[in-house]
Structures are given as C-alpha cells and as structure tokens.
Amino acid sequence: MLPTRRKKLGRLLVLTALAISLASCSIIGIPDSPLNSLDPQGPFAERIDNLFWPVFWVATVVFVLVEGAMVVSLFLFRDRPGRKEPRQIHGNNKLEIMWTIIPAVILASIAIPTVRGITDLTECGADAYPIQVIGHQWWFEYRYPQEEVVTGTELVMPAGREVCATMTSEDVLHNFWIPALNGKRYLVPGQETQLRLEAFEPGTFIGQCAEFCGLSHSLMRARAVALTEDEFASWVSSQQEPAAQPAEGSEAAAGLEVFLNRCTQCHTVDPFNVVALDEFSGPDLTHFMSRDTIAGGALEYSRENLTRWLANPPEVKPGSYMPDLGLTQEEIDSLIAFLETLE
Amino acid sequence: MTAAAHEAQSPHQDLHESTGVENRKLAMWAFLSSEFLFFGALITNYLLYVGREFASGPKPSEIYDIPFTSVSSFVLLMSSLTMVLAHNALSRGDQGATRTWLLATAMLGSVFLAGQVFEFTEFITLENMTLATNPSASAFYVLTGFHGTHVAIGVIMLLSLFGLSKRMGGLTNRQFLNLELVGLYWHFVDIIWIVIFTVVYLLTAVPGAS
C-alpha cells in the first residue's frame, strides 16, 4: 500500500519536473522586455552590470554549495532501518569561526567594488550636459536650461556625452528609470536629486516611473532618445522655433480654435498661448509631432490612439488630470489636424 | 521596602523571580525604554526642521520665551523632588506626609501644564504660530503636546493615589509598589522635559528674536 503510493507521488514529481522543464524550453524563445536591465547601452549601466554579474555568480556558487550540502545530507542521513543513533555533537568552535570568517571575506571582496561603484556613479561629471527632469502625475517633463527648450516624456539627448539630470517633482514621489542607461533615482517634491545618463550610441531607450505614484503609475512611461551631436543640435534649434500659423479656413485652423477654447488651461502651444511654466500644466505641445508617444508614454502616436485619448483620457489613463471634455468627433478630428501641424 | 515588594508580587506566581526585580517594575522599565525612543523620534523630528527656512513663519525657535519656560521647567524639576519625598514618607510609613507630597507633586505638575497652556495660547494668539504654520511649528506642538499629555496622565495617576490613600486611610504595602511605579513614570517624564528644554528650547532659540 504505502510503497505504491510513494511511487505514485514520485511519478507525480517526475511529471511536474518534466512539465516545468518543457515549459522553460518554450520560454527560452521569449524576447527580452524593452525595460530589460541586463542590456546596458551606456557606461553607467555597464558599470552596474559589471558589478552585478560577479556578485550573481558568487551568490550562485554559495547557493549550489549550501543547497547541495542540504540535498547530500538528506540522502546520507535520512533515517533508514538499522541506522544507529547519532552522536550528540553540540558544536565546534573552529567551524563557527570558519563560517563566520569566510562569508566576511567574501563580503569584503564584494564591498570594495561596491563602494567604488557608489562613489563613481552618484556625482555628475563637471562638463555633463545639464537637463532638468520634473515629475508630474503621470508624465515626465524635461527642461533644457541652456537652450530654453521644454518637452515631455521623451528625453532627447546627445549620444556619447554625459547628461546630468537634475530632478524634482511637482506632486508625489516618482522614480526615473532608463534601465539601459543607469539605475533609478527618485524625484522628490521640494528637493533635488541627480542622475547621470549616457548612451554609447544613438538609439531609443525605454524607461518607466518605478515608484508607486498613484492610479496611473504603471502608465507613466519615459524614453531616452540619443542623437548624434549634429542631429541633437538640429533637434534643439527646431524645438526653439514657435509653431506655424495654420492656413486660414483649413481644418487645422478650426482645430486651433478648439484648442484655444478647450485646452489652454493646461497646455501651451507657442505662440498661440503661453501658460506660465510653474503653473499646474500638462505637457508643452508646441512640438507635439516631434514625439513618438502620447499620454505620458501610455500610447504610441497614431491617429486612432490620439482619437481614443482625446475622446476620453481617463479611459486610457485612470485618474488622468486631463478630463473627458466631451469633444465631438468633429472637434477631435480638427484638433488632430491642428496637432499634426505642430512639428 | 523589600518586604513590601515581595508581598506585592502576584499571588499566582509561586516561582521565583529570576532577576529579583518585581514583575510590574520590570514591565515599567521596559515600557519607559520604549518611551525614550518615542520622545527621541519626536525630538529628532523637531531638530530636523530647525535649520530650514519656510515660506510662512514664525518658527518656534524665533518666539521662545526662555525666562518663562525656565520657570515652568524649574517647577517640573521640583515636582521630582516632592515625588521622592512622597516615596520616602511612605517607606517610613508616614501616611499623612505621603499624601501631602503626592498632592504637592500633582499640584506642581498642574502648574507646569498651566504654563504650557499659557505658552501655547500666547504662541497662537499673539505670535500667530499654529499647528499648520510650518513644519517646525507642527513638530514643536506635537512634541510638547505629547509631553504635556504624559504629564497630564501622570497628574491623574498621582491624584488617584492621593484619593485612594484618603479613602482607605493610607496606602498598603501592596500599593507601595504602585507609588514606586508612578514615581518611575514621573521621573521619566521629568527627565524627558529636561532634554526637551535643553535641546529644543535653549539650544535652538534664536537670541533676541522674541
């Protein structure tokens, strides 16, 4: 009776193990997530990566040794018929000292690169390119003080050059994270924090607010777009241009009318209206079309998505401070026509 | 004294007390050690905001009335002395003197509390500093308010002992321990005030600002 049940249990275990390994085989084919933190694309992230892996392998070795010893002792010392009572060993001081000192030595060897990593990575370099990051529920605002440029969600930066992000928050805590470029740093209301960012090569790197910040925390996304020196310079000069006047009688002109009536309490389009920077405000829309995403990164830009967003923002982003304005389909269409002129 | 402590031991416990300290006294010590951290956190909290500037003022450090608070601190300090005298009187078995000193301690505590009420009223009405003026003011009121609450609870305990003694014509050996516990508590509240007065008032007061 008992042995057969044991066998059944054993068979069950083998089957489960098989199922798990089959599952993991199919999982190997899964692509990395865009927020993968193990794929550094800049010097700071790479430095962290170089710190993580050795520690990971040390931990793995310790893991294998400890769990291995556990499994071995289960096999060697499990009670079987005829096994004698064990000798009553109360301890061994040499062993105690050994297993105090060896971990201490291992930890000390981890501590040295850790300390150097902290000191090297926290303070911005002297000639870093300065950018301000301001957190809002639920989008990131970027200001380029030297160039007087303001944008949101997508942090455009020169590649191959250190960017020093000086960060704060307008409301609650946020946490700015571009895994490919560096670790996280909080955005604290009333205080300033700094984060070093640098990309080796031009490219787009996905980011996310990592600190729980309310209803649409999970949709508060960010991107870093690294451009070559030249591309960056031309991006800056295009951002400094005001928007063009839409042609008289065009759909865009009707859209501007809707914009001026419904959107200007929170949004700016230079030169049509200007909301003071530090008033509560939504993103600056002067160069709306220069960005790939809308709604604080919650949606990729497309006409359908923009329609969905304008029709009912809280449906896209729960709790969104942009309310459902009750726009008609006609108003939405003309607004989109206007927004699409904002290169 | 030891005899009193022995008799006061809870009767279900026929085991010895390993530390030789009566259960309830040990409990009081443990509780007070926790209270030290309670006030430690409040004081640290206040100190954190001392050096900061706020949009709206005043900060408590700018409006302290040091001479006034010195007097009320002295009153509270004296109450510790009368507490010791009450304790002494009871261990001599002098019930009348015990009552006198208990009442004196409670009175001194009440005078201190009255001083605090006066101080708060002045700050709020004359200096316009309320709980919601700035974080420093918040920290000040919450800290001194919690201390005041502790003093008030102490006064109630002292008065209960006084009343008990009055009604029963004296405190029994068993109640000697109660008096000791109230004494411990009272001295603790006193010591905390000394720290508050030194650190929160004297060290942070802006000279001549008041």
Added chain:
Amino acid sequence: MTTAAEKATTIFRRPRAETGFWSWLTTVDHKKIGILYGYTAFIFFVIGGAEALLLRIHLASAESNVLSAADYNGLFTTHGLTMIFLVVMPMSAAFMNYLLPLMIGARDVAFPRLNALSYWIFLFGGIFLYSGLLFSAVAPPLGVVPGIPGNLDPSDARSFGALPDGGWFMYQPNAAQEFSPSLAIDFAALGLQILGVASLISAVNFIVTFFNLRAKGMRLLRVPVFIWMTVVVAFLLLFSLPIIAIALFMVTFDRQFGTLFFDATAGGDPILWQHLFWLFGHPEVYILILPAMGIVSEIIPVFSRKPLFGYAAVVFAGAGIAFLGFGVWAHHMFSSGITTVAQVGFGLTTMTIAIPTGVKIFNWMGTMWLGRLQLKTPMWFAIGFLTMFTIGGLSGVTHAVVPSDWQQTDTYYIVAHFHYVLFGGAIFGLFGGLYYWFPKFSGRMMNDRLGKVHFWLWMIGFNMTFAPMHWLGLQGMIRRTWRYDPSLETWNRIVTVGAFIIAIGLLVFIFNFRTSKRRGEIAGMDPWDARTLEWSIPNPTPAFNFAEVPIVHGLDEFWHQKYTEDKTGRPIRKPEADEQVARLEDIGINPPEPVHLPNPSYFPIVMAAGLPLIAYGIIFHRSIAGKALIVLGVVIALAALIGWGSEPLEEAH
C-alpha cells in the same frame, strides 16, 4: 483580597465559564489566547491569500481589465498590510503565547490579563483596518471630502472602495490628504497604530515573563532558541514600535489636523517619512523572520535526533541580527537620493547582516549533518525554510551591492526577494511549527501523508510563483504595476498558475487540520521524542501547564530526563525513561495538589473595545458623532481600567 476590591468586582459578576463562547471572550489563559491568535491570523491569511489570487488573476495578461487600477492599488496595499501585520506577526504571537510559559516551565505569562488585552486590541485593530471598506458606501462620509484626485472613467469604479491604496509603506506625499483624500489611509494609519499598541503590550509582557518566570535552574543559556528569539523580537518591538507610532501620528495629524510634516510645498520633507518608516520597517522584517528561525531551531534538532549545533552561536547570531537590524534601514532608500556617504555606510552594514544569518544557516545544517533525519512533515517544512530562506538571503546580498540595487529596487526582483524571505522563510517556518506543535493543543497528530502533500504543493507552487519574479524584475517589470509589457506575459501566467497551486496546498492543509483535529491519531505525551519542557506535560496541555514546576539542569532538559550517552556520545534511552514519562503524564492529568489559576476577566475585551472607538472618532472628528465617539472610547477604556485595577487577578481561595 482587600474589601475594596471585593466591592468593586460586584459591579460585574466575575465570569465563571470555563468552556464555550464566554470562556473565550474572558479567558486569560495564555494557551487559549495563543489559539485565538492562531485562528485569527489564519483567517486573515486566507483573506490576504484571496487578495493575492485576485491580483494574480489580473496579472495573467498584460492588458487585463479584471481589476480597475484603483482596485488593483487597494488590493496590493491591503495584501501587504494583511500579510505582515495581521498574519505573520500574530501567527508568531500565537506560538509565543502558547509556548513561552511552557518552554520555560511557567504556569502563565507575567501578566495574564494584559495578554488577553493585547489579543483583543489586535483583533479589533485588524477589524478596524478592514472596516474602512464599509465607509466607501457612506458618501460623503461625515464631513470628509471623498474621492481621489484626477478624473476617473465611470468604468473604473472602485468595488473595493476605501481599501488603502498607498502601498504598505504609504510613501508620502502620495498617501497625504491631497493625493489620497479618501478615508482609506486614515483607516490604515490608525489601524496600524492600534495593532502597534497590541504588540507593545505583548512585548513588555514577554520580556518580563522571560526574565522573571523561568523555572529554577533555567539559566539564560539553557533557554530554548525559540524563546530566545521571542525575547529578541520583543525587544525589537519595544524599540521600533515607538518610531512607527510617531510616524503614523504624523500622518494622521497631517491628514486630520493640518500639520505640515510631509507637505513639500510648505517645506515639509517626504523623505523623513521614509527614514522613520524604515527605522521601524527594517527591524520589523526581523520581527517577522526571527520567530520562524526560532521554530526551525526547535524542529531540526528533534527530527535529526541531535542537539542544536552551536546553540550559543545561533542565539547570539539571532541577537546580532536584531542589533544590526537597527542600522540598515536606509537600504530601502538607495535610490531616493540619499548622500553618497549614507549609501556607502548602509551598503556596508547591510552586507554585515549576511554574516550572522549565514552562521544560523550553517549551524542548522551542522545539526542535520551526521544526524538520523526523521523526514516527517515538520522537518520537511524546516528544510523548506532553510532552502528557500537561503535563496532570499542571497538575493538580499545582491541588493547590498548598492549600484545594482538602483537597477533592481522597485521591480519584481524585490518582490521575489521578500517573498522568499517572508513566505519561503517565515510562513514555511510557522507552518512547520503548526505541524510540530499541533498535538500540544489538540492532543492528536496531523496526518503526515497529507502534510507532505501540502509541503510539496507549496514547494512547487511557491517556486513557480516567486522564482520567475526574479527574472521579471531583471526584465524591468516594476512592482505595483497594473499594466506591464506584453513580452512578459508568459512568465506572468506561470506565476499565476503557481499562486493557484499554493492555494490548493492551503486547501489540503485546511482539510488535514479539520479532520486531524477530530479524528487524528491520539498523540500521547511525547510523540516526537522531543527535547524541550513543553513535551514533558500531557497533550492537550492541562490548564495549569505544570502540575509540578520543573527544575532545569541543562539545555534540552526533557531529553536528558530520557537519555544518557554512551562512551562514543551516542544517546541511550535510560531504563527508567518510559516510567518517568508515564509518571509525568499521570501527574499532569491528575495533579497531586490543586493548582490555582488566574480567573477570567471581562475587562481586557472591554478595554480593548475603547481603542477602535477612539480611532473612529479621530477619523470623523469634524462631526459631533466623531467627538462623541472619542469621549465614549475614552470613557469605556477608563472604566475598564478602574474595574481592572480593583479586580484581583485571582479570587481568594
């Protein structure tokens, strides 16, 4: 006793029931209180588990709408609060209450009525915390502005109404009035405050019991490790609770009375909340894990048939962990922008904690090495604890490497880490203890085969649930996320399946518990051939614990009553051992002389009822009803206090 006392007790007829409903409400017996703690914690465990399952059902797909964002936020917050404050802490308290007197040879704790008070405060605190749910229907709730900031789509209505939604650590200012104007955070803050009072009372009680009530001869280094861990936890509570009390008061004052502690626009400091919270919160982590470590330290020697290897080292390592636990709090804040020096300092102290933790693990393994392992259910759970906790400890070391923590913090990597420590560690340890000490309070054995089924279901389900979370975190899945990248869906489905396997395991346990309690094999006095004093008295434990108070001659006193050693150090059962055990059981069942016990009392439960009333009053203090509630609560508590003071612990006999 005194005439005054007798007069006073006539207000209330003293409760006399020894069985039935009233006996549970009025009991001051540490065993009954322990059982109450256990059942209550278990009910909350089922609730917290159901919340986790809802979360996992939602997360089974990346764009799921099973839960609205608001409900999702409420559920993960409440899941955390429940599991920490209403499950692991009280479940540990259940064992501490039941076993502390038994393992040190005492008849009760130092303050039996305070012990009852502590339980009732805990129960009412837990109910209070959840009662916020009821107030979502009250709109607007007695003068308080309801709702949440921003705009909600009608489809995003909150079915779970006023569940607190700030994460269990309620970071400011997200949990401040401005950004969380519903009553939920107030219920959480005041609920935790009430629970803190319960824990503080227990802590004081246990400390005094430990220092004063040990049986004759039980010197400090003869005290069982579980009891050592109990007292270490009591000290941790004693020194960390006042700090969270202050922090919670600051939140309540900010939200209710207009103070500005965390209001950045007025110069307040949101990071201060984090320092205060984690100055409590990190010791709290050890409050959660040390009792389980103690339990495991009791189980492993018994089922290895060897004394605990390096007893003193295990005890000192536990104390060392607790001590260091006060110096590492800012490692929860490495990405908050604290100074470089602070990051270095807290990184280093965090690493040092690994040393005593390692010492413990090595000593447990040293105990098993060369032993004669009886692989019964409690032992399997202890082994589960050891293996899973080791994983959690090692992932913890990777967090001490501060720059790599900048990448991992706030991701599922952290979620994986602390579940390995708190579920793989604390919960496995506590369930091991439940299987081990089940005969102690029921007189019967748990079914071992079902126990093993439970264990393996949990082992598989647990690893399926939490191991992939390491990978999810490294892949950038942030914690507390209502949406995630679709590329992570497969892993999340595996996790969800794992969570359901855990739930099935729990059902097996519930079935086993119920049937074993009714029809389980009769345990006898010493079913495990155990080592410590609680097994030297009959099962179930008689009301008076010890018919004759033991005199202790060494560590593992009961074992040495039964066994001596031969020249090679192997144990030989003493010829008179069976006779001795039979004698102990006999006097336990038929005590030679009557033992007087403290009488039951109404006052603890009445007094405890005052606290939630005061808390409701504070929440609704702007209305007359609220003010009246505060007064009523204070009056009830004071009246109970007076009654308590004038009622003797025992009636004259």
